[in-house]
Amino acid sequence: AQRVTQPEKLLSVFKGAPVELKCNYSYSGSPELFWYVQYSRQRLQLLLRHISRESIKGFTADLNKGETSFHLKKPFAQEEDSAMYYCALLSGGYNKLIFGAGTRLAVHP
Amino acid sequence: ETGVTQTPRHLVMGMTNKKSLKCEQHLGHNAMYWYKQSAKKPLELMFVYNFKEQTENNSVPSRFSPECPNSSHLFLHLHTLQPEDSALYLCASSQRSGRVTGELFFGEGSRLTVL
Numbered sequence: 001a002q003r004v005t006q007p008e009k010l011l012s013v014f015k016g017a018p019v020e021l022k023c024n025y026s027y028s029g030s031p032e033l034f035w036y037v038q039y040s041r042q043r044l045q046l047l048l049r050h051i052s053r054e055s056i057k058g059f060t061a062d063l064n065k066g067e068t069s070f071h072l073k074k075p076f077a078q079e080e081d082s083a084m085y086y087c088a089l090l091s092g093g094y095n096k097l098i099f100g101a102g103t104r105l106a107v108h109p
Numbered sequence: 110e111t112g113v114t115q116t117p118r119h120l121v122m123g124m125t126n127k128k129s130l131k132c133e134q135h136l137g138h139n140a141m142y143w144y145k146q147s148a149k150k151p152l153e154l155m156f157v158y159n160f161k162e163q164t165e166n167n168s169v170p171s172r173f174s175p176e177c178p179n180s181s182h183l184f185l186h187l188h189t190l191q192p193e194d195s196a197l198y199l200c201a202s203s204q205r206s207g208r209v210t211g212e213l214f215f216g217e218g219s220r221l222t223v224l
Contacts, residue, residue: 004151034211043113044199044215086152090211095140095203096165097213099152 002027004089006100013077014108021072021103023061023087032090033070034097035061039083047072047085057081077107112136115200115216122190123224130185130219132200139204141183142213143175146197158183190223197221 003026013019025031035047048056050063050070061072070087084104088097113134122128134141143155157165158177172194174186183200197220201213 032211043217046212049211088211092165095142095211095213096154096157097211098154099144101149101151 002089002091002098004087004098004100006085006087006103008103009101010104010106012106012108015079016076019072019074019077019081019105019107021085021087021105023070023072023100025068025070025087025089027068027089027091031063031065031070033061033063034088034090035059035070035072036086036088036099037083038086044086077105079107079109081105082107113200113202113214113216115198115219117219118217119220119222121222121224122187124190124192126190127186127188129187130198130200130221132183132185132216134181134183134200134202134214136202136214137204138202138214139180140202141177141180142201142203143183143185144199144201146199146218148196152199156185187221190221192223195221195223 005024007022033050036044037047038044059074061070063070084102086102087100091098116131140159142157145153145155154167155169156175161177172189176184197218199218200216203213
């Protein structure tokens with residue numbers, strides 16, 4: 001079965017601390033994974049995709065096929081990073097995404 | 110207006126009512142989606158339309174009836190709903206030609222409360 005698991009509902013850190021939002025997936029083929037973000041009072045939007053190997057707003061995510069993980073990391077959290085983060089798995093031949101339950105990141109001053 | 114627009118933003122209805130949610134996108138996309146977001150549950154894909162054709166029905170009860178008259182508009186018709194159908198209903202769109210990008214553009218959602 002195709003599934004995305006985000007084990008933490010809430011991650012609370014202080015400004016300047018490192019952040020790691022966990023994501024594990026279950027998929028039989030070659031996975032394509034994404035992180036979406038929803039800031040307060042804003043709509044859900046794409047943050048980054050694993051195939052781009054990019055750093056967006058200081059965030060990076062590496063696909064680890066051995067551990068079936070796609071954790072989102074940032075070395076130094078900022079208050080403006082506070083948001084809901086969703087990990088998503090591409091399923092099927094079109095843009096069908098399976099989302100995890102989300103993790104709320106709270107960055108305190 | 111640009112982007113994905115959903116109306117109404119809030120809807121309260123009784124179990125015997127019939128109402129509709131509307132989604133409109135001004136991005137030139139040709140795939141549109143309905144997702145359901147309930148408290149404490151992951152986003153659930155409900156329906157997918159590509160070039161106005163329904164390509165996915167994720168075992169959604171028949172009390173939810175989608176309609177896609179053209180690539181820019183998507184409706185979700187609601188009738189005889191249950192209180193457990195109360196949720197945030199999100200519409201999204203994406204490009205559907207050639208390369209799959211995994212990028213969906215979401216609306217702000219319609220918050221539905223069924224009494």
